[in-house]
Amino acid sequence: MGLKRRTLLAAGVGAATGAGLSAPALAQGAPETRWRLACAYPKSLDNLYGACEAVARIVAEASEGRFQIQVQAPGEPVPAEGVIDAVSAGTVEMGYGPASLGASRDPTFALASAMPFGLNARGQNAWWHQGGAADVFAEVFARNGVACLPCGNTGAQMGGWFRREIKSAADLNGLKIRIDGLGAQVLAKFGAVPQTVAGPDIYGALDSKALDAAEWIGPYDDERLGLQKVAPIYHYPGFWEGGSVLHLWIGAERWKALPKPYQAMLRAAAAQAGADVQAKYDARNPAALRRLVAGGAQLRPFPQEVMETALKHANDVYAKLAEKSPDFRRAYDALRTFRNEEYLWFQVAEYTYDNFMIRARARG
């Protein structure tokens, strides 16, 4: 494979070489590489920010410190919503965040992360790696100057925090709710008024009644915001994110130029860190949910009528987007076909097993 020695040291990040990484004692075959990774999540979302740190640690270990990735929190200097743009422009070599961050460039991006009534976490992963989705999206991503590695999933999210219980579709009419993306478009069809509010500002907005409701992630992350104190009705499921994928973004040209061994390390590191994101949520959400309920959160499923109407609205939203964008249509059709097959199978062994286990647990 004999790689040419080459340095991709980005200007101004020489200091990132860091302590604790002594120079290898022997001459090395792979070139020293220093990349920056702009993370869309602050350190307080420690599972997601931690995924970036894990990727950096794994490739550093595997490369004996020759491939270094410096993780940057939002605003240092790339803003959260600008992560994919910054990677596309080459401002940073890598980014981390959901594909939906690219939806303003092309609505097709969102489908790589999650869509209302899309696949669950396992289904989305199967679709990407073995169901042809990676190919469906590759063209759209390449046109936008980025390459993409899935790296983690939140699992099915919660529907969020509501000051009053949603008992019917009519209760969503006029509701000021913090939500964005395709979920916001679906809720707007109920007459809801989607709002953009940054995480740290949600509590105050609910407290001052500037907001009636806010969706965030799931128990483990939601707990930090303390929303049960100001909007105690905790609805589920977040039908707009049944299994939301996080992605690593890499400048398309930089990815192509990255030595093959480093590509292999990065792919494997994304898988390892990504599996850990899911495992952390699955391991930590239960206790967080218990604490939230003990602290006043009231768990409520969305009424069946709301779910069914939302599905209808979602299908209308997709039909409109597919009319405008052939890429969206292609990705959406592929996802729909895969979803139909996947749930055919999941309902047999997987769902029957979980169903029995959940009922057995409830009986003690």
Add this chain to the structure above:
Amino acid sequence: MGLKRRTLLAAGVGAATGAGLSAPALAQGAPETRWRLACAYPKSLDNLYGACEAVARIVAEASEGRFQIQVQAPGEPVPAEGVIDAVSAGTVEMGYGPASLGASRDPTFALASAMPFGLNARGQNAWWHQGGAADVFAEVFARNGVACLPCGNTGAQMGGWFRREIKSAADLNGLKIRIDGLGAQVLAKFGAVPQTVAGPDIYGALDSKALDAAEWIGPYDDERLGLQKVAPIYHYPGFWEGGSVLHLWIGAERWKALPKPYQAMLRAAAAQAGADVQAKYDARNPAALRRLVAGGAQLRPFPQEVMETALKHANDVYAKLAEKSPDFRRAYDALRTFRNEEYLWFQVAEYTYDNFMIRARARG
């Protein structure tokens, strides 16, 4: 990190250096390492055998060919059931197969793979990586001279193929069924007569009525055996394997001596190949299930009475094993606690979402 140059070249595998891997053009920092990996699955189980090939490919790419793993099918020369023993004895450096292969050494091994009414795939992964299970098992594994990296999951398996439908617990009495491990112990309590039959011999045994039933894996793998022709009732779920983990096994001393960069590559490769095992099953089982049903398979859930009685029997089996083995008790208690918490959470967002999606699909 400055690793000492060192060669772990095992006797007799020099030929494994393989074509297509030209020597690196530059001097290398990490030592050349050649390992053999004994896979418990034949090449015909291409998803599982393929996981071993994927691990070998990933570490070879990441190490520029310096870390080579040669995959061996069962009998070349390690028999499937002897994989963990061979790794423990140092006959091979690595093995691949479920932890249950070590149950004859210590019943605690089985719990690392799957137990009847254990965790589903995501739960088992969360328990291992974030719920403390890795630590619970580390002592038992070390005492047996092996280290372990989870690498794949089948998801909830099918209950297998039956010549006659099981309509009640009484129908299991006297049933000659191909099943082993903890599942066999549970079915024996119904009066069933568990049999050990190798994959290729199952068809003949069912056809000649030497067997009444046989469990295998799931639609994609089952399809190869053609059992729908001789035992068309396809029961579900395989309550003895609600999410069965496959593992890479490594000699404990070899793992400790493996250069840190190679450890990092192997951990990450196990995660990547493992995620792909699940993705392949999830992507390929649906179509295989359709073909099986078109070919005469009749899908039948196990009756609720059978499931509930089986759960009671399983708990009796675990109580007996826990009396005899403090290690088993420790692992079982930990798993039970984690399972109770995990399904508390899964039943909220995850299960409600899947439940809606499955019903919406059924309605079209």
